[in-house]
Amino acid sequence: MPDWDVVIIGGGAAGLTAAATVAGAGRSCLVIDRMGGGGELMNLGPLQDLEEDLTGPDLMARLLDAAITAGAEPGITAVTALTPDPTGWRIGTDDENHTARAVILAIGLAPGTLGLDSETAFDGQGLSHCAACDGPLYRGEPVVIAGAGRWAQQEARDLATIASHVTLVTQGEPAPAVECVAVIQGRIAALHGSPGLDAITIHTEATGEPQRLPTNIVFVQTGRRPAADFAPATLARDPDGRLITDAALRCNLPGLFAVGDCRSGSPRTLAGAMDEGRRAALAAIAPLGKRSE
Numbered sequence: 001m002p003d004w005d006v007v008i009i010g011g012g013a014a015g016l017t018a019a020a021t022v023a024g025a026g027r028s029c030l031v032i033d034r035m036g037g038g039g040e041l042m043n044l045g046p047l048q049d050l051e052e053d054l055t056g057p058d059l060m061a062r063l064l065d066a067a068i069t070a071g072a073e074p075g076i077t078a079v080t081a082l083t084p085d086p087t088g089w090r091i092g093t094d095d096e097n098h099t100a101r102a103v104i105l106a107i108g109l110a111p112g113t114l115g116l117d118s119e120t121a122f123d124g125q126g127l128s129h130c131a132a133c134d135g136p137l138y139r140g141e142p143v144v145i146a147g148a149g150r151w152a153q154q155e156a157r158d159l160a161t162i163a164s165h166v167t168l169v170t171q172g173e174p175a176p177a178v179e180c181v182a183v184i185q186g187r188i189a190a191l192h193g194s195p196g197l198d199a200i201t202i203h204t205e206a207t208g209e210p211q212r213l214p215t216n217i218v219f220v221q222t223g224r225r226p227a228a229d230f231a232p233a234t235l236a237r238d239p240d241g242r243l244i245t246d247a248a249l250r251c252n253l254p255g256l257f258a259v260g261d262c263r264s265g266s267p268r269t270l271a272g273a274m275d276e277g278r279r280a281a282l283a284a285i286a287p288l289g290k291r292s293e
């Protein structure tokens with residue numbers, strides 16, 4: 001007998017909705033999150049595209065309450081291993097091991113990198129992945145954001161109220177204009193300074209010429225991908241590392257599902273994440289049949 005009917009890895013909008021659905025159907029369920037839950041929601045203010053006016057933490061509190069009230073067990077730890085087991089899957093964490101008949105991967109997207117060899121030397125000394133955490137340290141100074149996605153735009157807007165000057169460096173996808181933010185289409189090609197960052201070199205797409213820009217901080221919001229190194233190498237992923245499923249949200253390995261932002265083709269919205277969490281939960285418990293009281 002496995003320890004759990006279903007283990008859910010990741011307690012964001014997708015994972016918490018899956019947990020409430022599994023537990024609501026009377027099935028045992030552990031939802032593991034290394035940060036305690038909420039995922040992206042914890043960093044968001046007023047949410048768009050929902051039927052109600054809610055902030056990220058409001059929705060997180062509501063989803064967590066629904067999962068726990070339904071009987072899901074929350075676990076605060078990082079999953080470090082996922083291996084096949086005769087009863088289904090074995091889930092290794094920083095604290096202990098668990099077994100489950102089915103596993104739902106709801107791990108979202110992890111911060112990316114600039115892809116430069118020198119990058120690790122500047123981690124925490126000029127490179128950051130969180131404007132809300134580190135932005136206030138650079139009040140009145142010029143700051144740079146790398147990336148064009150939703151986070152990059154959000155961070156640019158937030159930093160524009162703090163920094164003396166905000167530059168958004170984007171590669172490939174054009175970034176929509178953000179008030180008080182200079183956009184450079186190009187790639188950060190080098191980091192300079194010792195110790196700590198004092199300038200970057202950008203290769204601009206317009207001229208192909210290197211451009212040196214003084215700054216003590218780059219917020220990296222490019223190349224976000226699921227941190228699924230703990231999963232088997234045979235788990236199907238797309239070229240961006242996102243997990244491939246069929247229409248029923250099943251991965252290519254039996255008893256394994258993927259939902260939310262970590263899934264290839266996910267709409268990357270809250271409504272989409274919650275819908276996928278619910279559907280994968282129902283698919284995961286369907287083979288277990290009716291629960292005997």
Ligand SMILES: Cc1cc2nc3c(=O)[nH]c(=O)nc-3n(C[C@H](O)[C@H](O)[C@H](O)COP(=O)(O)OP(=O)(O)OC[C@H]3O[C@@H](n4cnc5c(N)ncnc54)[C@H](O)[C@@H]3O)c2cc1C
Nearest residue numbers: 010012013014034039040048079107108260261268269270
């Ligand atoms: C700036 C911004 C604004 C947005 N605004 C809106 C909006 O207004 N409306 C809307 O519909 N959508 C919005 N979105 C999109 C929405 O927030 C996401 O699509 C949604 O939150 C994704 O949920 P998720 O559960 O898939 O992933 P996440 O919320 O990223 O949750 C993943 C969780 O997995 C955990 N985890 C990862 N790896 C492990 C591991 N190995 N062990 C344990 N735990 C792990 C993480 O700690 C995290 O809590 C916005 C996104 C951004 C970036």
